[in-house]
Amino acid sequence: MKQEIIIAGFGGQGVLMMGKILAYSGLMDDKEVTWMPSYGPEQRGGTANVTVILSDDRISSPVLDAYDVVVALNQQSIDKFSGRVKPGGILIYDSNGIHNPPVRSDITILPIDAMEATFRIGHPKAYNMVVLGALLEAMPYKLPMENVAKGLMKSLPERHHNLIPLNREAIEIGRKLLSK
Amino acid sequence: MKGNEAVAHAAIRYGCDGYFGYPITPQSEVLETLEALMPWETTGMVVLQAESEVAAINMVYGGAASGKAVMTSSSSPGISLKQEGISYMAGAFLPALILNVMRGGPGLGTIQPSQADYFQATKGGGHGDYHLIVLAPSSVQEMVDFVGLGFDLAFKYRVPSMILADGIVGQMMEKVVLPPFRPRRTDEEIRKQCPWATNGRTGKRKRNVVTSLELESSRMEEVNHRLQECYREIEKAETRCEEIDTDDADYLIVAFGSIARICAKAMELAREKGIKVGILRPITLWPFPKEAVRKAADGKKGILCVELNAGQMIEDVRLAIHDCIPVEHYGRLGGIIPSPTEIVEALENKIIEK
Numbered sequence: 097m098k099q100e101i102i103i104a105g106f107g108g109q110g111v112l113m114m115g116k117i118l119a120y121s122g123l124m125d126d127k128e129v130t131w132m133p134s135y136g137p138e139q140r141g142g143t144a145n146v147t148v149i150l151s152d153d154r155i156s157s158p159v160l161d162a163y164d165v166v167v168a169l170n171q172q173s174i175d176k177f178s179g180r181v182k183p184g185g186i187l188i189y190d191s192n193g194i195h196n197p198p199v200r201s202d203i204t205i206l207p208i209d210a211m212e213a214t215f216r217i218g219h220p221k222a223y224n225m226v227v228l229g230a231l232l233e234a235m236p237y238k239l240p241m242e243n244v245a246k247g248l249m250k251s252l253p254e255r256h257h258n259l260i261p262l263n264r265e266a267i268e269i270g271r272k273l274l275s276k
Numbered sequence: 277m278k279g280n281e282a283v284a285h286a287a288i289r290y291g292c293d294g295y296f297g298y299p300i301t302p303q304s305e306v307l308e309t310l311e312a313l314m315p316w317e318t319t320g321m322v323v324l325q326a327e328s329e330v331a332a333i334n335m336v337y338g339g340a341a342s343g344k345a346v347m348t349s350s351s352s353p354g355i356s357l358k359q360e361g362i363s364y365m366a367g368a369f370l371p372a373l374i375l376n377v378m379r380g381g382p383g384l385g386t387i388q389p390s391q392a393d394y395f396q397a398t399k400g401g402g403h404g405d406y407h408l409i410v411l412a413p414s415s416v417q418e419m420v421d422f423v424g425l426g427f428d429l430a431f432k433y434r435v436p437s438m439i440l441a442d443g444i445v446g447q448m449m450e451k452v453v454l455p456p457f458r459p460r461r462t463d464e465e466i467r468k469q470c471p472w473a474t475n476g477r478t479g480k481r482k483r484n485v486v487t488s489l490e491l492e493s494s495r496m497e498e499v500n501h502r503l504q505e506c507y508r509e510i511e512k513a514e515t516r517c518e519e520i521d522t523d524d525a526d527y528l529i530v531a532f533g534s535i536a537r538i539c540a541k542a543m544e545l546a547r548e549k550g551i552k553v554g555i556l557r558p559i560t561l562w563p564f565p566k567e568a569v570r571k572a573a574d575g576k577k578g579i580l581c582v583e584l585n586a587g588q589m590i591e592d593v594r595l596a597i598h599d600c601i602p603v604e605h606y607g608r609l610g611g612i613i614p615s616p617t618e619i620v621e622a623l624e625n626k627i628i629e630k
Contacts, residue, residue: 116449119449123451128451129449129450129451130448130449130450131448131449131450132444132447132448132449133447133448135301135302135387135443135447155450155537156537156538156540156541156544157537157538157539157540157541157542157616158444158448158450158534158537158538159444159534159538159613159615159616160541160615160616161615161616161617161618162617
């Protein structure tokens with residue numbers, strides 16, 4: 097098993113944090129993991145992305161040019177990464193504000209309305225957890241929810257552990273966006 | 277955890293006595309993590325944010341002169357500022373650990389990853405005939421391991437060690453196994469391990485002097501010869517590298533640090549296409565693994581040096597093999613990281629189709 101994933105969006109959307117929780121969840125599931133962020137000014141409002149690799153074996157490059165799963169949360173990210181999904185791979189994107197949706201017939205394209213789902217919870221900061229839920233649902237590698245819960249515990253500082261139930265709820269709502 | 281955070285944990289666990297630093301991207305997490313962990317309350321390790329890089333390196337000089345295990349970290353422009361202090365430490369036979377998480381230059385450059393400080397790290401950097409022991413980590417685990425190795429080698433040979441990392445290894449998160457806690461050495465143990473240290477005369481021992489100054493030329497030459505002898509010993513005993521599938525390969529890629537990992541992926545892609553490539557990854561950049569490169573090059577059709585610079589390590593590779601087979605360079609500058617596919621293309625265009 098090897099999953100090469102990139103999550104891309106605006107700085108501030110929680111892209112890096114989402115990748116971190118995914119990486120820690122993989123770690124809790126006994127996988128080799130690598131989390132490689134874009135860093136610096138991008139974290140503060142530009143475009144941000146994070147590459148997460150989960151694997152049974154030793155991971156070579158932390159930097160890739162083709163991915164099994166791409167999560168794109170704005171138009172720029174769709175433009176940049178839709179061509180880099182491996183044939184047969186998956187592209188998940190948030191359809192809000194997208195005027196130029198991705199077109200490819202050799203991959204699975206999954207639009208989600210994560211923003212609307214987030215408003216339903218009434219907690220806008222849980223947006224990235226909704227997206228994470230959708231990613232976990234769509235990803236061929238099925239990460240057990242108990243390990244995602246452990247991943248949340250590991251990656252959130254203790255003072256935020258009271259938010260874990262809310263985050264889990266958001267993940268479940270995200271899952272439902274893609275479970276049929 | 278992140279590579280930079282891992283260094284902080286490793287330093288405390290090694291029994292490091294002091295860290296003196298000044299923030300600069302992409303390595304500020306070293307100082308931040310140390311401050312968050314507050315080791316002065318547990319092991320007694322000093323963590324100090326100095327007023328500048330120059331101050332920090334001179335604090336390291338002072339700590340090292342008293343036999344303490346001390347370190348500093350910075351990124352390229354900050355390391356340039358530290359060069360005077362590093363040269364003085366080399367001249368005074370002082371052990372210390374310096375971490376450079378390289379970013380693009382010259383000047384303030386960019387905060388994105390680079391390997392453009394290879395020359396500076398391996399050929400001296402400051403003035404005078406000296407070398408540092410230079411270790412190039414390619415994973416977060418090696419960031420941890422090289423803290424211990426760097427200190428051990430520094431004390432064994434009384435030479436400053438440098439961990440030459442880059443923004444990728446510093447910023448990326450991976451699984452790590454941390455070493456067990458080791459207590460800091462007691463004053464008694466330091467006296468025993470470092471009889472040269474200026475840590476107060478007890479009993480009737482001779483006065484110790486730690487200096488890089490010697491105005492009498494014949495004595496200065498002697499000091500220089502002693503340094504050079506020490507370097508020859510290090511070259512003999514401490515050269516390290518990793519080889520991946522070099523035995524059956526037609527072509528060789530030589531790359532260090534995180535870029536060697538990208539090359540490993542490129543190697544997988546190339547082998548899928550039927551191109552037999554192997555990788556040699558120097559772990560010690562100084563001493564450079566000349567013998568290993570020479571042996572690995574034997575029978576190969578060509579070598580591609582992949583570096584995040586305009587061609588620096590390639591000089592050592594060409595010297596090692598006396599240009600007996602074609603050696604070409606591929607690199608990106610200014611913080612751009614090459615993709616595995618790009619490296620395969622470079623191998624095809626620069627070596628195979630030539």
